[in-house]
Amino acid sequence: MDLAVNDPIFHAFVSVWSGCLLFSQQFHAWAHTTKSRLPPLVIALQDMRLPVSRSQRVDHHIPPYNNNYCIVSGVWNEFLDKRQIFKALEMILFYKLGVRPRSTWAHRAWVACGCTMVLISLAKAIMGAAKSHIWLKPILAGLVGYVLADLMSGVYHWGIDNYGSASTPIFGSQIDAFQRHHKWPWIITRTEFANLSHVLAPCLLPMVFASNDPIFHAFVAVCWGCIMFSLQFHAWAHITKSKLPPLVNALQDMGLLVSRSKHANHHRPPYNNNYCMVSGAMDNH
Ligand SMILES: [Zn+2]
Numbered sequence: 001m002d003l004a005v006n007d008p009i010f011h012a013f014v015s016v017w018s019g020c021l022l023f024s025q026q027f028h029a030w031a032h033t034t035k036s037r038l039p040p041l042v043i044a045l046q047d048m049r050l051p052v053s054r055s056q057r058v059d060h061h062i063p064p065y066n067n068n069y070c071i072v073s074g075v076w077n078e079f080l081d082k083r084q085i086f087k088a089l090e091m092i093l094f095y096k097l098g099v100r101p102r103s104t105w106a107h108r109a110w111v112a113c114g115c116t117m118v119l120i121s122l123a124k125a126i127m128g129a130a131k132s133h134i135w136l137k138p139i140l141a142g143l144v145g146y147v148l149a150d151l152m153s154g155v156y157h158w159g160i161d162n163y164g165s166a167s168t169p170i171f172g173s174q175i176d177a178f179q180r181h182h183k184w185p186w187i188i189t190r191t192e193f194a195n196l197s198h199v200l201a202p203c204l205l206p207m208v209f210a211s212n213d214p215i216f217h218a219f220v221a222v223c224w225g226c227i228m229f230s231l232q233f234h235a236w237a238h239i240t241k242s243k244l245p246p247l248v249n250a251l252q253d254m255g256l257l258v259s260r261s262k263h264a265n266h267h268r269p270p271y272n273n274n275y276c277m278v279s280g281a282m283d284n285h
């Protein structure tokens with residue numbers, strides 16, 4: 001201990017290490033500031049690659065957003081990215097915790113397919129209503145779809161929260177993900193959109209071609225659109241207001257999307273209520 005307290009090598013290491021960690025977010029902020037607004041000394045240091053440079057930060061903010069994570073000097077970035085160290089760490093976390101935050105191209109393709117089906121259904125509803133001059137019934141069908149989507153999301157959530165396990169056929173991975181959500185609720189806030197929303201996206205396909213009735217399609221487009229995005233609505237209910245887009249905050253405040261305060265009750269004892277994940281309105285009934 002005495003050696004640690006008085007050793008100049010130890011103190012040289014600790015002072016530089018802790019100083020760099022302390023100021024790392026400032027180095028990060030400078031890497032996002034245009035050169036004309038930076039002091040000449042900072043520009044000179046960035047050019048010498050002492051604090052992380054602007055060009056390295058730009059690479060981090062270009063898809064696929066999975067490289068150049070270091071924010072002190074960035075000297076480790078090339079080594080870590082070329083050897084795919086973070087990808088290996090993500091694999092370890094996936095096998096240990098089952099957490100896979102990133103979307104794959106397959107997830108994105110399923111969500112694109114689901115969104116296309118919702119839009120086709122919506123277009124069929126509008127064109128059918130315009131042709132027959134009947135608007136009220138399709139609009140009411142859309143409202144019923146929105147209310148039923150909330151109810152169905154609640155029944156689905158209740159079922160997979162309470163019954164089955166990771167080995168249950170078909171629903172096993174969803175049951176496992178929801179039951180893990182209760183242990184680590186924050187994980188959903190780090191999961192990318194397509195990774196969350198792809199699960200229920202393909203189910204709409206048979207319904208789109210089943211009929212040309214505008215009332216049926218108004219119901220299907222709204223109901224299935226809400227069900228498909230219900231996991232994203234759920235994720236937003238776990239994110240602080242300051243990090244959400246203003247439109248999402250407004251919809252949550254109006255009660256059209258499930259709010260943070262309402263969903264928080266689901267994560268408190270006795271953990272057997274507030275299952276609905278669209279608006280949460282059906283939880284009261
Ligand atoms: Zn739950």
Ligand SMILES: [Zn+2]
Nearest residue numbers: 181185234263
């Ligand atoms: Zn939750």
